[in-house]
Amino acid sequence: MQASHFLDTKTLAWGHPSTHHRIRPIPTIRFRPIPPVSAVATSPAPPLTRQKMHSLPPEKVELFKSLEGWASQSVLPFLKPVEECWQPSTFLPHPSLPKEEFLDQVRALRERTDGLPDEYFVVLVGDMITEEALPTYQSMINGLDGVRDETGASSSPWARWTRAWTAEENRHGDLLKTYLYLSGRVDMLMIERTVQYLIGAGMEPGTENNPYLGFVYTSFQERATFISHGNTARLAKNGGDPMLARICGTIASDERRHELAYSKIVEKLLEVDPNGAMVAIADMMRKKITMPAHLMYDGEDPKLFEHFAAVAQRLGVYTVHDYADILEFLIVRWSLEKVEGLTGEGNSAQDFVCGLAPRIRKLEERANERARKMEPHGVKFSWIFNKELVL
Numbered sequence: 001m002q003a004s005h006f007l008d009t010k011t012l013a014w015g016h017p018s019t020h021h022r023i024r025p026i027p028t029i030r031f032r033p034i035p036p037v038s039a040v041a042t043s044p045a046p047p048l049t050r051q052k053m054h055s056l057p058p059e060k061v062e063l064f065k066s067l068e069g070w071a072s073q074s075v076l077p078f079l080k081p082v083e084e085c086w087q088p089s090t091f092l093p094h095p096s097l098p099k100e101e102f103l104d105q106v107r108a109l110r111e112r113t114d115g116l117p118d119e120y121f122v123v124l125v126g127d128m129i130t131e132e133a134l135p136t137y138q139s140m141i142n143g144l145d146g147v148r149d150e151t152g153a154s155s156s157p158w159a160r161w162t163r164a165w166t167a168e169e170n171r172h173g174d175l176l177k178t179y180l181y182l183s184g185r186v187d188m189l190m191i192e193r194t195v196q197y198l199i200g201a202g203m204e205p206g207t208e209n210n211p212y213l214g215f216v217y218t219s220f221q222e223r224a225t226f227i228s229h230g231n232t233a234r235l236a237k238n239g240g241d242p243m244l245a246r247i248c249g250t251i252a253s254d255e256r257r258h259e260l261a262y263s264k265i266v267e268k269l270l271e272v273d274p275n276g277a278m279v280a281i282a283d284m285m286r287k288k289i290t291m292p293a294h295l296m297y298d299g300e301d302p303k304l305f306e307h308f309a310a311v312a313q314r315l316g317v318y319t320v321h322d323y324a325d326i327l328e329f330l331i332v333r334w335s336l337e338k339v340e341g342l343t344g345e346g347n348s349a350q351d352f353v354c355g356l357a358p359r360i361r362k363l364e365e366r367a368n369e370r371a372r373k374m375e376p377h378g379v380k381f382s383w384i385f386n387k388e389l390v391l
Protein backbone atom coordinates (compact mmCIF):
# COMPACT_ATOMS: atom_id res chain seq x y z
CA MET A 1 0.00 0.00 0.00
CA GLN A 2 1.27 3.45 -0.80
CA ALA A 3 2.08 5.80 2.10
CA SER A 4 0.40 8.61 0.17
CA HIS A 5 -2.84 6.83 0.72
CA PHE A 6 -2.67 7.55 4.39
CA LEU A 7 -1.68 11.13 3.89
CA ASP A 8 -4.67 13.10 5.02
CA THR A 9 -4.29 16.47 3.31
CA LYS A 10 -6.73 18.06 5.76
CA THR A 11 -4.32 17.50 8.62
CA LEU A 12 -1.35 18.80 6.69
CA ALA A 13 -0.56 22.02 8.54
CA TRP A 14 2.32 24.34 9.16
CA GLY A 15 3.45 24.73 12.76
CA HIS A 16 2.93 28.13 14.33
CA PRO A 17 5.93 30.30 13.67
CA SER A 18 7.31 31.82 16.79
CA THR A 19 7.04 35.61 16.68
CA HIS A 20 10.40 36.33 18.28
CA HIS A 21 12.46 33.70 16.55
CA ARG A 22 13.46 34.16 12.96
CA ILE A 23 13.65 30.49 12.28
CA ARG A 24 11.92 28.96 9.32
CA PRO A 25 8.80 27.21 10.51
CA ILE A 26 9.06 23.45 10.60
CA PRO A 27 6.30 21.75 8.68
CA THR A 28 4.16 19.42 10.72
CA ILE A 29 2.84 16.58 8.60
CA ARG A 30 0.38 14.35 10.34
CA PHE A 31 -0.54 11.04 8.84
CA ARG A 32 -3.73 9.19 9.40
CA PRO A 33 -3.00 6.38 11.83
CA ILE A 34 -1.84 3.28 10.03
CA PRO A 35 -4.12 0.33 10.85
CA PRO A 36 -2.53 -2.08 13.32
CA VAL A 37 -0.46 -4.73 11.64
CA SER A 38 -1.51 -8.23 12.59
CA ALA A 39 0.88 -11.14 12.47
CA VAL A 40 -2.06 -13.37 11.67
CA ALA A 41 -3.29 -13.39 8.09
CA THR A 42 -6.72 -11.82 8.04
CA SER A 43 -7.92 -13.89 5.14
CA PRO A 44 -10.25 -16.78 5.91
CA ALA A 45 -8.72 -19.77 7.66
CA PRO A 46 -7.25 -22.33 5.27
CA PRO A 47 -9.43 -25.40 4.82
CA LEU A 48 -6.76 -28.06 5.33
CA THR A 49 -5.38 -27.90 8.84
CA ARG A 50 -3.24 -31.01 9.12
CA GLN A 51 -1.40 -31.61 5.92
CA LYS A 52 0.75 -34.62 5.26
CA MET A 53 4.33 -33.63 4.47
CA HIS A 54 7.33 -35.24 2.78
CA SER A 55 5.46 -38.36 1.68
CA LEU A 56 8.05 -39.24 -0.98
CA PRO A 57 10.21 -42.17 0.22
CA PRO A 58 14.03 -41.66 -0.03
CA GLU A 59 14.48 -44.20 -2.84
CA LYS A 60 12.10 -42.18 -4.98
CA VAL A 61 14.12 -39.03 -4.33
CA GLU A 62 16.91 -41.02 -6.03
CA LEU A 63 14.56 -41.79 -8.91
CA PHE A 64 14.21 -38.07 -9.65
CA LYS A 65 17.98 -37.73 -9.50
CA SER A 66 18.31 -40.53 -12.03
CA LEU A 67 15.84 -38.78 -14.33
CA GLU A 68 17.93 -35.61 -14.61
CA GLY A 69 19.43 -36.56 -17.97
CA TRP A 70 15.97 -37.30 -19.31
CA ALA A 71 14.61 -34.00 -17.93
CA SER A 72 17.37 -32.04 -19.67
CA GLN A 73 16.55 -33.65 -23.00
CA SER A 74 12.78 -33.92 -22.73
CA VAL A 75 11.50 -31.17 -20.43
CA LEU A 76 13.82 -28.19 -20.85
CA PRO A 77 13.15 -27.94 -24.63
CA PHE A 78 9.59 -26.86 -23.76
CA LEU A 79 11.02 -23.54 -22.59
CA LYS A 80 11.42 -20.71 -25.07
CA PRO A 81 14.63 -18.71 -25.35
CA VAL A 82 14.12 -15.24 -23.87
CA GLU A 83 14.88 -13.54 -27.19
CA GLU A 84 12.01 -15.44 -28.81
CA CYS A 85 9.52 -14.68 -26.04
CA TRP A 86 6.86 -12.01 -26.19
CA GLN A 87 7.01 -9.41 -23.44
CA PRO A 88 4.21 -7.37 -21.88
CA SER A 89 5.40 -4.23 -23.71
CA THR A 90 4.74 -6.03 -27.03
CA PHE A 91 1.01 -5.58 -26.39
CA LEU A 92 0.85 -2.28 -24.53
CA PRO A 93 0.76 1.39 -25.58
CA HIS A 94 4.32 2.39 -26.27
CA PRO A 95 5.58 4.95 -23.73
CA SER A 96 8.49 6.02 -25.93
CA LEU A 97 6.12 7.39 -28.59
CA PRO A 98 5.46 11.12 -28.71
CA LYS A 99 3.01 11.98 -25.92
CA GLU A 100 -0.05 12.45 -28.13
CA GLU A 101 0.47 9.18 -29.96
CA PHE A 102 0.91 7.35 -26.68
CA LEU A 103 -2.27 8.92 -25.31
CA ASP A 104 -4.11 8.01 -28.51
CA GLN A 105 -3.13 4.39 -27.95
CA VAL A 106 -4.41 4.55 -24.37
CA ARG A 107 -7.66 6.15 -25.60
CA ALA A 108 -8.06 3.40 -28.19
CA LEU A 109 -7.49 0.76 -25.50
CA ARG A 110 -10.18 2.37 -23.34
CA GLU A 111 -12.62 2.55 -26.23
CA ARG A 112 -12.11 -1.15 -26.91
CA THR A 113 -12.61 -2.18 -23.28
CA ASP A 114 -15.69 0.07 -22.94
CA GLY A 115 -17.76 -2.59 -24.69
CA LEU A 116 -16.93 -5.35 -22.22
CA PRO A 117 -19.34 -5.98 -19.32
CA ASP A 118 -18.39 -5.63 -15.65
CA GLU A 119 -18.71 -9.37 -15.06
CA TYR A 120 -16.05 -9.96 -17.68
CA PHE A 121 -13.72 -7.73 -15.69
CA VAL A 122 -14.42 -9.66 -12.48
CA VAL A 123 -13.26 -12.84 -14.19
CA LEU A 124 -10.25 -11.22 -15.85
CA VAL A 125 -9.21 -9.62 -12.56
CA GLY A 126 -9.55 -12.98 -10.75
CA ASP A 127 -7.41 -14.62 -13.44
CA MET A 128 -4.84 -11.84 -13.21
CA ILE A 129 -4.69 -12.07 -9.41
CA THR A 130 -4.18 -15.82 -9.75
CA GLU A 131 -1.21 -15.12 -12.04
CA GLU A 132 0.14 -12.46 -9.70
CA ALA A 133 0.46 -14.94 -6.82
CA LEU A 134 3.36 -16.52 -8.71
CA PRO A 135 5.77 -16.37 -5.71
CA THR A 136 3.46 -18.89 -4.01
CA TYR A 137 3.64 -21.32 -6.91
CA GLN A 138 7.41 -21.13 -7.17
CA SER A 139 7.61 -21.77 -3.41
CA MET A 140 5.27 -24.73 -3.74
CA ILE A 141 7.34 -26.31 -6.51
CA ASN A 142 10.53 -25.61 -4.58
CA GLY A 143 8.97 -27.45 -1.64
CA LEU A 144 8.92 -30.67 -3.69
CA ASP A 145 11.50 -33.22 -2.54
CA GLY A 146 13.95 -34.41 -5.16
CA VAL A 147 13.35 -31.58 -7.64
CA ARG A 148 13.72 -28.39 -5.59
CA ASP A 149 16.19 -25.64 -6.41
CA GLU A 150 18.61 -26.29 -3.54
CA THR A 151 20.75 -23.18 -3.94
CA GLY A 152 18.56 -20.68 -5.75
CA ALA A 153 20.72 -21.06 -8.84
CA SER A 154 21.12 -24.83 -8.97
CA SER A 155 22.18 -26.32 -12.30
CA SER A 156 19.90 -29.37 -11.93
CA PRO A 157 17.46 -29.49 -14.86
CA TRP A 158 14.51 -29.60 -12.42
CA ALA A 159 15.66 -26.34 -10.83
CA ARG A 160 16.44 -24.75 -14.18
CA TRP A 161 12.98 -25.65 -15.41
CA THR A 162 11.31 -24.16 -12.34
CA ARG A 163 13.19 -20.87 -12.53
CA ALA A 164 12.65 -20.44 -16.26
CA TRP A 165 9.00 -21.52 -15.98
CA THR A 166 8.52 -18.89 -13.28
CA ALA A 167 10.19 -16.29 -15.47
CA GLU A 168 7.85 -17.13 -18.35
CA GLU A 169 4.80 -17.08 -16.07
CA ASN A 170 5.87 -13.76 -14.59
CA ARG A 171 4.90 -11.99 -17.82
CA HIS A 172 1.27 -13.12 -17.56
CA GLY A 173 0.32 -11.16 -14.46
CA ASP A 174 2.44 -8.18 -15.54
CA LEU A 175 0.67 -7.85 -18.87
CA LEU A 176 -2.88 -8.40 -17.59
CA LYS A 177 -2.34 -6.05 -14.69
CA THR A 178 -1.03 -3.21 -16.84
CA TYR A 179 -3.81 -3.66 -19.38
CA LEU A 180 -6.45 -3.63 -16.65
CA TYR A 181 -4.82 -0.55 -15.11
CA LEU A 182 -4.96 1.34 -18.40
CA SER A 183 -8.58 0.30 -19.03
CA GLY A 184 -9.74 2.34 -16.02
CA ARG A 185 -12.54 -0.18 -15.50
CA VAL A 186 -11.26 -1.70 -12.26
CA ASP A 187 -10.30 -0.55 -8.77
CA MET A 188 -6.55 -1.03 -8.77
CA LEU A 189 -6.15 -0.40 -5.04
CA MET A 190 -8.55 -3.22 -4.14
CA ILE A 191 -6.91 -5.50 -6.69
CA GLU A 192 -3.46 -4.75 -5.30
CA ARG A 193 -4.69 -5.44 -1.78
CA THR A 194 -6.13 -8.76 -2.94
CA VAL A 195 -2.79 -9.74 -4.48
CA GLN A 196 -0.96 -8.84 -1.27
CA TYR A 197 -3.43 -10.79 0.86
CA LEU A 198 -3.22 -13.78 -1.46
CA ILE A 199 0.56 -13.99 -1.56
CA GLY A 200 0.54 -13.61 2.23
CA ALA A 201 -2.03 -16.41 2.60
CA GLY A 202 -0.32 -18.92 0.28
CA MET A 203 -2.10 -22.01 -0.99
CA GLU A 204 -2.85 -25.57 0.09
CA PRO A 205 -2.74 -27.87 -2.90
CA GLY A 206 -2.25 -31.00 -0.78
CA THR A 207 0.90 -32.03 -2.65
CA GLU A 208 2.80 -33.18 0.46
CA ASN A 209 6.26 -32.08 -0.84
CA ASN A 210 5.83 -34.99 -3.19
CA PRO A 211 6.80 -34.37 -6.83
CA TYR A 212 4.48 -37.16 -8.04
CA LEU A 213 1.57 -35.22 -6.56
CA GLY A 214 3.10 -31.87 -7.45
CA PHE A 215 3.44 -32.66 -11.16
CA VAL A 216 -0.05 -34.15 -11.36
CA TYR A 217 -1.30 -30.91 -9.82
CA THR A 218 0.65 -28.67 -12.21
CA SER A 219 -0.39 -30.75 -15.27
CA PHE A 220 -4.02 -30.25 -14.29
CA GLN A 221 -3.59 -26.60 -13.37
CA GLU A 222 -1.75 -25.55 -16.50
CA ARG A 223 -4.52 -27.06 -18.58
CA ALA A 224 -7.13 -25.30 -16.42
CA THR A 225 -5.42 -21.93 -17.04
CA PHE A 226 -5.06 -22.74 -20.74
CA ILE A 227 -8.82 -23.25 -20.93
CA SER A 228 -9.63 -20.23 -18.80
CA HIS A 229 -7.41 -17.76 -20.71
CA GLY A 230 -8.68 -19.24 -23.99
CA ASN A 231 -12.23 -18.43 -22.91
CA THR A 232 -11.43 -14.88 -21.79
CA ALA A 233 -9.81 -14.45 -25.23
CA ARG A 234 -12.99 -15.59 -26.98
CA LEU A 235 -15.17 -13.29 -24.86
CA ALA A 236 -12.87 -10.31 -25.48
CA LYS A 237 -13.07 -10.92 -29.22
CA ASN A 238 -16.86 -11.12 -29.14
CA GLY A 239 -16.99 -8.05 -26.90
CA GLY A 240 -15.02 -5.90 -29.35
CA ASP A 241 -11.45 -5.96 -28.04
CA PRO A 242 -9.29 -7.96 -30.48
CA MET A 243 -6.09 -6.81 -28.74
CA LEU A 244 -7.23 -8.18 -25.38
CA ALA A 245 -8.27 -11.34 -27.22
CA ARG A 246 -4.74 -11.63 -28.58
CA ILE A 247 -3.27 -11.06 -25.12
CA CYS A 248 -5.38 -13.75 -23.47
CA GLY A 249 -4.79 -16.10 -26.41
CA THR A 250 -1.04 -15.59 -26.21
CA ILE A 251 -1.03 -16.31 -22.48
CA ALA A 252 -3.19 -19.38 -23.12
CA SER A 253 -0.62 -20.74 -25.55
CA ASP A 254 2.13 -20.39 -22.91
CA GLU A 255 -0.05 -22.35 -20.48
CA ARG A 256 -0.54 -25.04 -23.11
CA ARG A 257 3.23 -25.37 -23.59
CA HIS A 258 3.71 -25.62 -19.82
CA GLU A 259 0.95 -28.21 -19.60
CA LEU A 260 2.74 -30.31 -22.22
CA ALA A 261 5.95 -30.19 -20.17
CA TYR A 262 4.34 -31.11 -16.85
CA SER A 263 2.19 -33.84 -18.34
CA LYS A 264 5.28 -35.27 -20.04
CA ILE A 265 6.88 -35.63 -16.60
CA VAL A 266 3.84 -37.55 -15.31
CA GLU A 267 3.91 -39.67 -18.47
CA LYS A 268 7.53 -40.54 -17.68
CA LEU A 269 6.64 -41.41 -14.08
CA LEU A 270 3.91 -43.74 -15.38
CA GLU A 271 6.58 -45.42 -17.49
CA VAL A 272 9.23 -45.87 -14.78
CA ASP A 273 6.89 -46.33 -11.79
CA PRO A 274 3.35 -47.03 -13.05
CA ASN A 275 2.04 -47.99 -9.65
CA GLY A 276 3.39 -44.95 -7.81
CA ALA A 277 2.22 -42.60 -10.54
CA MET A 278 -1.28 -44.10 -10.73
CA VAL A 279 -1.71 -43.93 -6.95
CA ALA A 280 -0.55 -40.28 -7.02
CA ILE A 281 -3.03 -39.34 -9.75
CA ALA A 282 -5.86 -40.96 -7.77
CA ASP A 283 -4.70 -39.29 -4.58
CA MET A 284 -4.78 -35.81 -6.16
CA MET A 285 -8.17 -36.41 -7.74
CA ARG A 286 -9.60 -37.68 -4.44
CA LYS A 287 -8.43 -34.50 -2.74
CA LYS A 288 -9.82 -32.52 -5.69
CA ILE A 289 -7.57 -30.11 -7.52
CA THR A 290 -7.95 -26.88 -5.58
CA MET A 291 -7.58 -23.69 -7.55
CA PRO A 292 -4.27 -21.95 -6.81
CA ALA A 293 -6.03 -18.74 -5.70
CA HIS A 294 -8.50 -20.47 -3.38
CA LEU A 295 -7.38 -18.35 -0.41
CA MET A 296 -8.04 -15.03 -2.12
CA TYR A 297 -9.40 -12.18 -0.05
CA ASP A 298 -9.78 -8.44 -0.60
CA GLY A 299 -10.21 -7.40 3.03
CA GLU A 300 -13.99 -7.21 2.54
CA ASP A 301 -15.61 -10.31 1.12
CA PRO A 302 -14.79 -13.53 3.02
CA LYS A 303 -16.36 -15.51 0.17
CA LEU A 304 -14.47 -13.69 -2.57
CA PHE A 305 -13.07 -16.81 -4.24
CA GLU A 306 -16.47 -18.52 -4.25
CA HIS A 307 -18.07 -15.42 -5.78
CA PHE A 308 -15.34 -15.03 -8.40
CA ALA A 309 -15.64 -18.74 -9.27
CA ALA A 310 -19.43 -18.37 -9.60
CA VAL A 311 -19.01 -15.55 -12.15
CA ALA A 312 -16.37 -17.58 -14.04
CA GLN A 313 -18.78 -20.52 -14.10
CA ARG A 314 -21.67 -18.36 -15.33
CA LEU A 315 -19.65 -16.75 -18.11
CA GLY A 316 -18.33 -20.17 -19.11
CA VAL A 317 -14.70 -19.15 -18.52
CA TYR A 318 -13.96 -22.02 -16.16
CA THR A 319 -16.67 -24.46 -15.12
CA VAL A 320 -17.24 -27.80 -13.41
CA HIS A 321 -17.70 -29.13 -16.91
CA ASP A 322 -14.15 -28.02 -17.76
CA TYR A 323 -12.87 -29.78 -14.63
CA ALA A 324 -14.35 -33.08 -15.84
CA ASP A 325 -13.08 -32.39 -19.37
CA ILE A 326 -9.53 -31.90 -18.09
CA LEU A 327 -9.69 -35.15 -16.18
CA GLU A 328 -10.95 -37.02 -19.25
CA PHE A 329 -8.30 -35.37 -21.40
CA LEU A 330 -5.50 -36.43 -19.05
CA ILE A 331 -6.85 -39.98 -18.82
CA VAL A 332 -6.48 -40.22 -22.60
CA ARG A 333 -3.18 -38.26 -22.68
CA TRP A 334 -1.63 -40.65 -20.17
CA SER A 335 -3.46 -43.74 -21.51
CA LEU A 336 -4.50 -44.48 -17.94
CA GLU A 337 -7.03 -47.10 -18.95
CA LYS A 338 -4.30 -49.12 -20.65
CA VAL A 339 -1.69 -49.11 -17.87
CA GLU A 340 -0.92 -52.73 -16.98
CA GLY A 341 0.93 -54.67 -14.31
CA LEU A 342 -0.39 -52.68 -11.36
CA THR A 343 -0.61 -53.96 -7.78
CA GLY A 344 -3.89 -54.11 -5.88
CA GLU A 345 -3.54 -50.50 -4.74
CA GLY A 346 -2.59 -49.39 -8.25
CA ASN A 347 -5.56 -51.23 -9.73
CA SER A 348 -8.06 -49.61 -7.42
CA ALA A 349 -6.46 -46.19 -8.06
CA GLN A 350 -6.87 -46.84 -11.80
CA ASP A 351 -10.54 -47.84 -11.38
CA PHE A 352 -11.20 -44.75 -9.29
CA VAL A 353 -9.58 -42.28 -11.72
CA CYS A 354 -11.02 -43.83 -14.86
CA GLY A 355 -14.55 -43.86 -13.44
CA LEU A 356 -14.47 -40.38 -11.93
CA ALA A 357 -15.43 -38.07 -14.80
CA PRO A 358 -19.02 -39.33 -15.20
CA ARG A 359 -19.48 -38.97 -11.44
CA ILE A 360 -18.28 -35.37 -11.56
CA ARG A 361 -20.67 -34.65 -14.43
CA LYS A 362 -23.58 -36.09 -12.45
CA LEU A 363 -22.67 -33.89 -9.48
CA GLU A 364 -22.52 -30.94 -11.88
CA GLU A 365 -26.04 -31.66 -13.15
CA ARG A 366 -27.34 -31.77 -9.58
CA ALA A 367 -25.51 -28.56 -8.68
CA ASN A 368 -26.93 -26.84 -11.77
CA GLU A 369 -30.42 -27.94 -10.78
CA ARG A 370 -29.94 -26.58 -7.27
CA ALA A 371 -28.60 -23.31 -8.71
CA ARG A 372 -31.64 -22.97 -10.98
CA LYS A 373 -33.96 -23.31 -7.99
CA MET A 374 -32.05 -20.73 -5.95
CA GLU A 375 -33.18 -17.12 -5.74
CA PRO A 376 -30.71 -14.93 -7.61
CA HIS A 377 -28.80 -12.73 -5.22
CA GLY A 378 -26.60 -9.70 -5.68
CA VAL A 379 -22.91 -9.72 -4.78
CA LYS A 380 -20.76 -6.60 -4.71
CA PHE A 381 -17.21 -6.83 -6.00
CA SER A 382 -14.68 -4.35 -4.66
CA TRP A 383 -12.59 -4.89 -7.83
CA ILE A 384 -15.23 -3.10 -9.92
CA PHE A 385 -15.86 -0.27 -7.45
CA ASN A 386 -18.44 -2.24 -5.44
CA LYS A 387 -20.81 -2.62 -8.34
CA GLU A 388 -23.27 -5.44 -7.76
CA LEU A 389 -23.54 -8.51 -9.97
CA VAL A 390 -26.49 -10.86 -9.77
CA LEU A 391 -25.36 -14.44 -9.17
Ligand SMILES: [Fe+2]
Nearest residue numbers: 131169172225
Ligand atom coordinates in the same frame (compact mmCIF):
# COMPACT_ATOMS: atom_id res chain seq x y z
FE1 LIG B 1 0.13 -18.17 -16.21
Ligand SMILES: [Fe+2]
Nearest residue numbers: 222225255258
Ligand atom coordinates in the same frame (compact mmCIF):
# COMPACT_ATOMS: atom_id res chain seq x y z
FE1 LIG C 1 0.68 -21.52 -15.92
